[in-house]
Amino acid sequence: MDYLYLAIDGGGTKTDAVLFNSTGTIISRTIGSGTNPNGMSFNEVTLHFKKLFANLLLNNSIKEIKGCFAGLSGSDHPKLIKKLADCLREACPLPIHHLIVGNDGMNALWSGTNGASGLVMIAGTGSIVYGIKHNGASFRIGGWGYLFGDEGSGYSIGREAIRHVLMTFDHREQTTSLTIALSNYFDVSVISDIVPIVYKCSKDIIAGLVPIISREAEQGDHLAKQILSDASKELIALLQSGLDRFETMPHVVLVGGIWKCRLIRETICTAVSVPLIFPSCPPVYGSIAKCVNEWEKKDEKLLFSLKRQLLKND
Structure with missing residues (x-):
């Protein structure tokens, strides 16, 4: 049976969403406004998701979505995760049978590890380290904003x-x-x-x-x-x-615009004696990997097909 999945990477400035099926086809992809609740009300978050879904599901006769993983910034507390999940369900015109909301750091990590555990350092406008251990325990370091943190950003x-x-x-x-x-x-x-x-x-x-x-x-x-x-x-x-x-x-993954700076990139690579992964795919691929690993039995061929399409169209 052909199932449909929804992968979302939501940040403060933009939200990237990909709709794909279990046979390995990306049906549609839309990039919309940011959905971080730290910068807007939950009503605004819902509205942004509604606009996103309106474009993502345009001209598609879809009845339901089997699973959705949404890695969203501003989801660092169980109460916030629940509210964001409510926003997603309210905004989506289709029923979502399985919905998981997590931190956007998960997407960044999994975009380099295909869904496996490891450590990611995101260095863009801000900076943060996010890790997931083999036992599933997670942690974050930094990311305290431009007033108190974001070192090296x-x-x-x-x-x-x-x-x-x-x-x-x-x-x-x-x-x-x-x-x-x-x-x-x-x-x-x-x-x-x-x-x-x-x-x-x-x-x-x-x-x-x-x-x-x-x-x-x-x-x-x-x-x-x-x-x-x-x-x-x-x-x-x-x-x-x-x-x-x-x-x-x-596994160590480095994500963000700072790594385009050759002097910083070479300094880090020389100083840290571990293999470093610079993902070729955008962070939304990490959300795709989570969906495949969660509901499609970690199908590597499926994941490879989706990754190839995403790279081709990115």
């Missing part, structure tokens, strides 16, 4: 660059090429004019400085090199704290 790197170029404006540090680079990025003629801009802009705008800092570091700017070196040390410490939780060496 894109926001942290961008903030440090801004802080240092403002110090050069005060003649407390030597001016480097970063001053001109940041002036161009924020479109200001005097570097001090970025202050009212950065206090109003979103975190991803500040994190967007990472490619610029990386470029200047590659071209020899000593300040850019130091900022990336300091971020690497923070990420190494974060990763090591996760590895210390395991009795035996786990």
Whole structure:
């Protein structure tokens, strides 16, 4: 019998959903608005899911969904997990027979391990380590947000660059090429004019400085090199704290935009003496892997077929 499954990866800025069947065909995929309840009401979360399902299920004569795994950010507490599950059931126009809601870190991990246990470090706008042991026990380290944590993250790197170029404006540090680079990025003629801009802009705008800092570091700017070196040390410490939780060496997965920075990536790979996995698939593949492992008896051929389609269309 041909069963239908729903895989969801939900974050603060976007939600990725894939509908597929048990014969190995991806029927549809939709990317919609974020669904993190920490940034909106549960009514808004439900509304975003409704819009997502309206596009995902368009022109499909589907009557029911056998199973759904939704890895959602902001689901770190049993009460939140229940509320998010209620949002999903209310929003979906079709009955979902089996629904599991978990942390979006699970998707990130499983996108590199095909659903197996291990450790993932997510380094994008923010940073966090999430682990699942062989016995199923899970833990998280970091991810406390830009005010109290997110060490080594894109926001942290961008903030440090801004802080240092403002110090050069005060003649407390030597001016480097970063001053001109940041002036161009924020479109200001005097570097001090970025202050009212950065206090109003979103975190991803500040994190967007990472490619610029990386470029200047590659071209020899000593300040850019130091900022990336300091971020690497923070990420190494974060990763090591996760590895210390395991009795035996786990699979280690690295996910997020920070790993596009060659200097950071090479520093981490040199410092950590374990094989590192950089997933080729987006995190929603981790949710697909969970569905297959949970309800299709870990069918490797099925999983391979779905992964190939996802890579082809991503």
